[in-house]
Amino acid sequence: MKRLIEYPLRLFLFMSTMPVSLKAKIVLQLLVWVPLLSTVYAIFTLWGRFISLTDLVILLVGYTLCALGITVGYHRMLTHKGFEAPDWIRAFFLICGSMAFQGPALNWAATHIQHHANSDDDMDPHSPVKSFFHAHIGWILDDFRPDLQRYAGPLLKDKLVVFISNTFLLWAFLGLLIPFLIGYALGGLSGGGYALLWGGAVRMFLNHHVTWAVNSVCHTYGDREFVTTDQSRNNLLIGLLAMGEGWHNNHHAFPRSANHGMHWWQIDPSAYIIGTLEKLGIIHKVVRIAPERLAIRRISADVSEERDVLPGLHLSGVVMERGTAMAAAATTVAEVVSHAAAQQPPL
Numbered sequence: 001m002k003r004l005i006e007y008p009l010r011l012f013l014f015m016s017t018m019p020v021s022l023k024a025k026i027v028l029q030l031l032v033w034v035p036l037l038s039t040v041y042a043i044f045t046l047w048g049r050f051i052s053l054t055d056l057v058i059l060l061v062g063y064t065l066c067a068l069g070i071t072v073g074y075h076r077m078l079t080h081k082g083f084e085a086p087d088w089i090r091a092f093f094l095i096c097g098s099m100a101f102q103g104p105a106l107n108w109a110a111t112h113i114q115h116h117a118n119s120d121d122d123m124d125p126h127s128p129v130k131s132f133f134h135a136h137i138g139w140i141l142d143d144f145r146p147d148l149q150r151y152a153g154p155l156l157k158d159k160l161v162v163f164i165s166n167t168f169l170l171w172a173f174l175g176l177l178i179p180f181l182i183g184y185a186l187g188g189l190s191g192g193g194y195a196l197l198w199g200g201a202v203r204m205f206l207n208h209h210v211t212w213a214v215n216s217v218c219h220t221y222g223d224r225e226f227v228t229t230d231q232s233r234n235n236l237l238i239g240l241l242a243m244g245e246g247w248h249n250n251h252h253a254f255p256r257s258a259n260h261g262m263h264w265w266q267i268d269p270s271a272y273i274i275g276t277l278e279k280l281g282i283i284h285k286v287v288r289i290a291p292e293r294l295a296i297r298r299i300s301a302d303v304s305e306e307r308d309v310l311p312g313l314h315l316s317g318v319v320m321e322r323g324t325a326m327a328a329a330a331t332t333v334a335e336v337v338s339h340a341a342a343q344q345p346p347l
Contacts, residue, residue: 069096
């Protein structure tokens with residue numbers, strides 16, 4: 001009976017290549033497919049009915065808050081300690097990140113740290129070296145679960161982070177309830193339904209795929225300004241959609257930097273929010289990279305800097321040794337390319 005249920009499910013959902021429990025498969029597929037199918041339905045409803053201003057505002061505000069919850073909260077603040085903030089600011093961004101339905105904060109951080117520690121090799125949770133699909137969504141369908149103790153040990157001592165992670169489902173549910181209640185208050189049951197559709201499911205779909213595109217697109221398409229031991233790229237489109245996260249080569253070169261955009265033209269809304277909070281005196285100890293360091297990293301890799309992802313976390317010797325070898329190879333390639341470019345006559 002189980003096989004009769006599982007086989008058509010696998011065919012329909014082009015599922016995982018890893019052994020995953022049937023219960024986990026169903027939950028993961030719902031998280032992927034419900035937002036997608038809801039977005040298709042939302043587009044269908046536009047036939048003969050424009051999206052209302054209320055629904056549009058709920059969608060845009062919800063998308064922005066959840067995106068910043070991931071980029072500023074989960075990523076730059078929690079995972080990399082790019083700045084220090086009071087508990088109320090930390091709670092706000094971590095709750096917004098939880099509403100994005102990308103998993104508890106601790107799991108997200110541990111997964112991302114494992115990605116940095118093993119970027120584009122066999123231990124990377126979501127490298128396009130395996131396949132573009134795997135990097136984008138396949139790793140989620142495989143029900144990847146990070147080793148919290150190994151990759152997020154220092155964060156387990158933070159009571160606020162642990163509390164918000166343990167109550168993830170509450171905040172995720174609120175991310176759906178709030179748009180419904182706003183729509184219901186303004187337009188009754190129908191208004192609540194449309195607000196839930198656009199501000200809940202469609203917003204979730206956009207938040208998911210823009211974030212996942214950083215893993216897939218930004219390790220496949222774009223430019224590389226800095227020498228790193230992986231295939232990270234800077235991608236303008238993802239930079240705009242993902243609140244500055246698309247400047248991914250910059251980020252892999254300097255993981256702890258609160259700024260991912262290293263030039264004025266590299267638009268980075270997350271960095272602007274962080275800078276504003278710093279000027280207001282709300283946050284402090286913002287990590288930024290000196291121009292001299294930027295210049296050095298344009299011509300040579302530095303595994304110690306690439307693996308400096310979280311203060312207090314000590315990666316294994318094997319990870320560092322492998323990274324050192326990859327850094328030496330990357331630096332050699334950069335030197336050869338630089339020399340060849342210098343010898344090329346001008347057009």
